Amino acid sequence: AQSVTQPDIHITVSEGASLELRCNYSYGATPYLFWYVQSPGQGLQLLLKYFSGDTLVQGIKGFEAEFKRSQSSFNLRKPSVHWSDAAEYFCAVALSYNTDKLIFGTGTRLQVFP
Amino acid sequence: DTGVSQDPRHKITKRGQNVTFRCDPISEHNRLYWYRQTLGQGPEFLTYFQNEAQLEKSRLLSDRFSAERPKGSFSTLEIQRTEQGDSAMYLCASIKNTEAFFGQGTRLTVV
Numbered sequence: 001a002q003s004v005t006q007p008d009i010h011i012t013v014s015e016g017a018s019l020e021l022r023c024n025y026s027y028g029a030t031p032y033l034f035w036y037v038q039s040p041g042q043g044l045q046l047l048l049k050y051f052s053g054d055t056l057v058q059g060i061k062g063f064e065a066e067f068k069r070s071q072s073s074f075n076l077r078k079p080s081v082h083w084s085d086a087a088e089y090f091c092a093v094a095l096s097y098n099t100d101k102l103i104f105g106t107g108t109r110l111q112v113f114p
Numbered sequence: 115d116t117g118v119s120q121d122p123r124h125k126i127t128k129r130g131q132n133v134t135f136r137c138d139p140i141s142e143h144n145r146l147y148w149y150r151q152t153l154g155q156g157p158e159f160l161t162y163f164q165n166e167a168q169l170e171k172s173r174l175l176s177d178r179f180s181a182e183r184p185k186g187s188f189s190t191l192e193i194q195r196t197e198q199g200d201s202a203m204y205l206c207a208s209i210k211n212t213e214a215f216f217g218q219g220t221r222l223t224v225v
Contacts, residue, residue: 004156032212043116043205043216044157051212090156100145100209101170104156 002027004091006105014113015083021076021108023091031093033074034102035065039087047089050074061085086112116140120206120217127196127224134192135220139208146189147214148181150174151203160204163189196224 005024013019025031032051036044048059055067065076074091088109092102117140127133139146144165149157160179162170165186175181178196183189193200201224207214 009154036216041218043118043218044207044214045116045216046213049213092156094212100147100212100214101159101162102147102149102157102214104158106154106156 004105006108008108010109012111013081016080019078019081021089023074024072025093034092035076036090037087083112116215118208118215118217120220124221129224132194137189137206143208143210145209147207149205198224200224
């Protein structure tokens, strides 16, 4: 069955430090990949998405993600974290361009220390 | 603000009662999804509408759950005879160009 794994439940970083959140997927073909952020009391906001082409994609708020087919991974990165980045981050996949149904990982909670 | 609104934001109900949630998607979006999110988990797909037609339902959606989207506009999700296991955040999303715009959700607590 298709699945998304986010191995890190909770990550703590200092403000200004770099960040990498891991995401691995299990699927027979290349899925369509997304990263969402959820702040307390807020809905999910799309950070970035990958469908095809350049495997390094840029998103909002200074985030980027790299698709690595050989590792079935789509890790999210940010070179310098801001305190406002503290939130829950979800990796998600859609199984084809024609379906919008998303399969989400369990999320990674990011805590940022000043 | 994504443009998707959900009402109510919070609902506390006694076990066995019926509850109904409403989602107002972005007006020009014809696809609407419901997801459920429990503590420590990512959202899980419940059901999907294309205009007024309900095209897919998850096995998570027991017969106590029903969803409608009359006239292809707003949608409602009803849970009958609520159980404590129904306590969760219920999220609605409307879709355009494969991008999902999520509402802030309705948090249901069954006591």
